[in-house]
Amino acid sequence: MKNITFLFLLGIQALFAQNYTEYLTGNVTDVTTNHHSGICLAGGNFDQKEAMKWFLTQANGGDVVVLRASGQDGYNDYFYSELGVSINSVRTFVINNAEGAVDPYVLEKVAQAEAVWFAGGDQYDYVKYFKDNAMEDALNTFINTKKGVIGGISAGLAILGNSYFSAERGGIESDAVLINPYHPRVTLGYNDFLEIPFMEDVITDSHFANRDRQGRMSVFLARFAKDNNRRSFGIASDENTAITVDAVGRASVYGSGSAYFLQANCTTNYAPEFIVQYQPLTWNKGGEAIKAYKVPGTTSGTNYFDLSDWETGNGGVWQNWSVTDGVLTMAAGSNPMCGTLSTSKFEDFTxxxxxxxxxxxxxxxxxxxxxxxxxxxxxxxxxxxxxxxxxxxxxxxxxxxxxxxxxxxxxxxxxxxxxxx
Structure with a gap:
């Protein structure tokens, strides 16, 4: 009986010390396909089937790896058999710590995949587990050398801008940051994690209009412009909405909500007029501090915005956003015609x-x-x-x-x- 108790305790100890859990659906043997690059940004709540089909089609019958820090295998059957797109396998890793993220077996499967998907949860788990280590290197190699398709929903979307809100100290509401843009919870990372084409200087956000996040995104863009002395960009998605970005930068919008493509206006002096800790933000610039292109989703993704020039779109409307003394105003606007490809990167020539x-x-x-x-x-x-x-x-x-x-x-x-x- 003592031996049985000892073995049982060892089993419990091993369970709690486990660095990751793996769930596999489909074929064990890896395949190599003529896959295609791309990005899929799902805003939360329900995944949009046509956008998810696009994501899987980019893998061209290859292997999908789902990375998450909580939950179980909810994407396995969905990706493998419920969308009608043939793929070789879906392998979910529930990562419990940084050690699990850099496990050689996990890194090998990421390298072999044709598609990588980040589930929802807490985005800071992804930052603290995946950043500044071998997993970060593996993901950037997958994106830029292998040129696989990458995507995420909710928290998984939030890390897919090359700059990002890490949520290290928890979430933050618009009202709180508009009156204090340097609130301790506004923890931002600038171009120091994932390196994704068309996403340089871009901050992403999900559950956008549903959770009244327009104000906090405005603060994120104001902070980026002030802290880096560069124009800032943002991409946000409502719930029940997804954005797919193809190899040439066309961002198509699917679903029943809207997507938002935001940029600091291309004036000579685009930085906020007043941005100080513990004081309300003012970023007005004649009511045109931020140029936003709001694109309603459709079932087939016919409406789009072009990330190769940040001015060409179809089916959307331009808006002018501004903040005065902590109050956000959104009004009808016009195309800024900036003509700049600030978010594109060609070798080291940016x-x-x-x-x-x-x-x-x-x-x-x-x-x-x-x-x-x-x-x-x-x-x-x-x-x-x-x-x-x-x-x-x-x-x-x-x-x-x-x-x-x-x-x-x-x-x-x-x-x-x-x-x-």
Missing amino acids: VEVYPNPVMEKIFIKSKAQVQTAKMYSLLGKQFSISFSDGNIIDVSNLSPGMYILKLYSETSEQTFKVLKK
């Missing part, structure tokens, strides 16, 4: 161009040296421009209209649409 529209001079902010600048009409005719000091372009001689600006570093180039007033 560029911001402002102001846009422009009257006389365009200013360039770039990590790499800009060696050449060329200006063309939309029909391809080249115009003479003055390019000085590597960061100033004089366009005062150009007639009003839309132009194409091409900037070249030693190894890369970027293209922008520029509106001359």
Whole structure:
């Protein structure tokens, strides 16, 4: 009897010390497919079937790994047999600690997958278990080298911007942060975790209008602009709504709610007028501090926004958001026509161009040296421009209209649409 009791206690101890739990549905043997890259952002509540089908189709019959920090195998049968898309397997890992995240077996299965999905829960679990370790490296290799499709819902969506609200000290409501933008619970990470195409300088949020999160997202964007001296961007999704982003940056919106694509207005001085700890935020800029494109979802995802230029869309409406003395205002707006690809990254050549529209001079902010600048009409005719000091372009001689600006570093180039007033 003593031996049986001892073995039982050992079993209980092993159970509580377990770093992860695995659930497998489908084939044990790994397959390699001609998969496709992409992002799927589900806003919470019910998953949108057509968006989920898109996510699985990107795997092209391959293997899906679900990563979560709580719960069980709720996605296994759903992905494997309920959506009508043929895949090889669904393997869920419930990760209990950082040791489980960096277990060689878990890392191997992530590397072998064609699709990786983050479940809901507490996003800080993902940050503390996956960041600054071998799992972070494995995920970024999966995204940028293998070019697999990645997605998440609720908390899983919240970590899919390259910048993010970590919720390290818990959640936060809009009312609390609008009156104190440096509230201790506003814990933000800036471009230091996942590196996902089209998501640089982007903060994501879920359950958006349903939980009145427009105010807190405005604060997140204000904080990013102030803390980093760069324009900030946001993508948010209502419940019952999902966004899919394909390899060229088209973000299609599915479901019964809306998606929101937000950007600090591309004025010369876009930083908040007043952002101080314990004081209400003011970020007004003539009522146009934030330019938001609100896109209603549809069953087939026909409405979209283009993340390759952050100005082209279909089926949505532009809004102007601003905050004055802690009060958020959302009003009808217009396309900012910024023409900047600030959220795109080509090797180490990341560029911001402002102001846009422009009257006389365009200013360039770039990590790499800009060696050449060329200006063309939309029909391809080249115009003479003055390019000085590597960061100033004089366009005062150009007639009003839309132009194409091409900037070249030693190894890369970027293209922008520029509106001359």
